[in-house]
Amino acid sequence: MSAHPTSFDDGLAGRLALVTGAGRGIGEAVVRALAERGARVVATDLDGAGAELAVKRASDLPGAVLPRRLDVTDGPAVDALVAEIEETEGPLDIAVNVAGVLWNSPVAELSDEQWAATFAVNTTGVMHVSRAVTRRMVARGRGAVVTVASNAAGIPRAGMSAYAASKAATVMFTKCLGLEVAASGVRCNTVSPGSTLTDMQRALWAEGEAETAARRVIEGDLAAHRTGIPLGRIADPADIADAVVFLASDRARHITMHDLYVDGGATLRA
Numbered sequence: 001m002s003a004h005p006t007s008f009d010d011g012l013a014g015r016l017a018l019v020t021g022a023g024r025g026i027g028e029a030v031v032r033a034l035a036e037r038g039a040r041v042v043a044t045d046l047d048g049a050g051a052e053l054a055v056k057r058a059s060d061l062p063g064a065v066l067p068r069r070l071d072v073t074d075g076p077a078v079d080a081l082v083a084e085i086e087e088t089e090g091p092l093d094i095a096v097n098v099a100g101v102l103w104n105s106p107v108a109e110l111s112d113e114q115w116a117a118t119f120a121v122n123t124t125g126v127m128h129v130s131r132a133v134t135r136r137m138v139a140r141g142r143g144a145v146v147t148v149a150s151n152a153a154g155i156p157r158a159g160m161s162a163y164a165a166s167k168a169a170t171v172m173f174t175k176c177l178g179l180e181v182a183a184s185g186v187r188c189n190t191v192s193p194g195s196t197l198t199d200m201q202r203a204l205w206a207e208g209e210a211e212t213a214a215r216r217v218i219e220g221d222l223a224a225h226r227t228g229i230p231l232g233r234i235a236d237p238a239d240i241a242d243a244v245v246f247l248a249s250d251r252a253r254h255i256t257m258h259d260l261y262v263d264g265g266a267t268l269r270a
Contacts, residue, residue, distance in 0.1 A: 011250030013038030013062075016092050018085065020072055020129060021099030023050020026148055026196060026244075028057065029237035030096050033245045035063035039094070042085055044070035046099070072099050072125030082132040091140060094248045095133040097126045097147040097170075102163045115162045122166035123173065130177055130188070138184040144248045147174050148240065149190045151263045158224050167192075171259050178257035187256040189247045194263025196235040231264035 021027035023045035045051040048069035137143025153167035178188030220228030
């Protein structure tokens with residue numbers, strides 16, 4: 001559940017949103033946050049069962065949630081799904097790119113296949129979805145795209161070169177797209193989380209060491225040249241979802257090409 005449901009009118013009720021990577025973690029939290037506010041949500045995931053599960057978990061919320069399987073690396077499949085949604089459900093007002101993958105590996109051990117797969121999902125997949133939806137949004141003169149990137153896009157992380165590079169590329173892609181479509185009333189922004197309690201985060205921790213690993217993340221790791229989290233906690237997926245929903249809403253109607261860090265101060269950005 002979203003941490004801070006809103007009582008004011010943010011313009012989301014009745015709007016149609018597409019969310020990728022909706023089967024778990026941040027994607028599932030975004031689906032819930034949008035549905036809480038009365039939006040209709042098409043929840044997509046490479047794992048069709050995951051998309052179905054997101055729907056079940058949001059069944060008690062005001063907004064309707066529809067499941068779809070989607071491989072964001074398949075450009076024609078993305079185009080076909082967006083066309084189908086617009087034909088059967090109506091015009092898309094919002095698109096949220098959450099689907100992502102991570103290999104934790106030093107460059108010397110990183111394979112060509114891992115590098116290519118990381119960019120295929122984290123960068124090319126974002127391009128496929130953003131291109132398909134903004135083509136239609138521009139014609140209508142409205143719409144919002146929010147992409148979940150990472151604070152790793154702005155600070156070096158040992159063992160995360162492919163992930164960090166793909167997210168940095170995605171941030172700049174989104175800013176360039178935002179510049180191209182701004183005159184048509186379409187906004188494009190990114191949310192860059194820090195460490196968040198998701199399956200991706202837990203996969204970085206050794207089995208049985210979650211508590212110790214979480215403490216290292218919060219306190220920082222000098223040997224890894226990694227600062228801690230000044231706010232003293234790891235984010236919940238709902239913390240990221242709230243930022244995404246804000247940027248997708250009318251409350252952010254004058255914000256575009258922005259990269260919002262939601263990391264508890266971990267990157268110490270100026």
